[in-house]
Amino acid sequence: MLPQHxxxxxxxxxxxxxxxxxxxxxxxxxxxxxxxxPDQIRQRTAEATATMKRDTKAVVEGxxxxxxxxxxxxxxxxxxxxxxxxxxxxxxQADRIIADRPFAEAHDLVKRRVLSEAEYAKIRDxxxxxR
Numbered sequence: 155m156l157p158q159h160x161x162x163x164x165x166x167x168x169x170x171x172x173x174x175x176x177x178x179x180x181x182x183x184x185x186x187x188x189x190x191x192p193d194q195i196r197q198r199t200a201e202a203t204a205t206m207k208r209d210t211k212a213v214v215e216g217x218x219x220x221x222x223x224x225x226x227x228x229x230x231x232x233x234x235x236x237x238x239x240x241x242x243x244x245x246x247q248a249d250r251i252i253a254d255r256p257f258a259e260a261h262d263l264v265k266r267r268v269l270s271e272a273e274y275a276k277i278r279d280x281x282x283x284x285r
Contacts, residue, residue, distance in 0.1 A: 229263070229283045230256045240277045243269075257283040 227236050229251060237248035250268045260281045263269045269277075 225280075227281050229260060229281055230285055240280060242273050242276050247273075256285060259283050 227240065229237075232251075234245075234248050234252060237243055237251055238245065243251075247268060251263065254262075254266055254268060257263070260278070260283045261274065262283065263281075264271050264274045
């Protein structure tokens with residue numbers, strides 16, 4: 155290893171120090187020359203807080219809705235009352251579902267013309283056809 159010349163070391167150290175001083179000075183100048191006054195900062199902070207509060211409420215409502223969502227009903231085992239609890243299912247349709255059991259899949263309700271596609275779309279996420 156070759157010995158380094160003392161002036162090369164001090165020159166490198168001087169450059170690093172100068173660069174740090176220039177960067178720090180630039181940061182101070184930028185920070186001091188912003189056009190935001192404290193009232194504007196407070197207003198933006200209040201707006202951001204209100205937005206965050208509103209979004210948090212929406213998330214909480216979504217979680218509540220998910221936890222309180224109705225259980226899935228098995229078409230092959232459900233009682234008449236369970237079937238009637240489904241949106242748009244009439245007494246006649248509930249009786250037909252019971253009479254046409256077993257179902258291989260939930261969409262068999264449409265294939266067997268117990269429900270229309272539009273009626274089935276309303277309950278699709280709430281029914282299964284497990285055996």
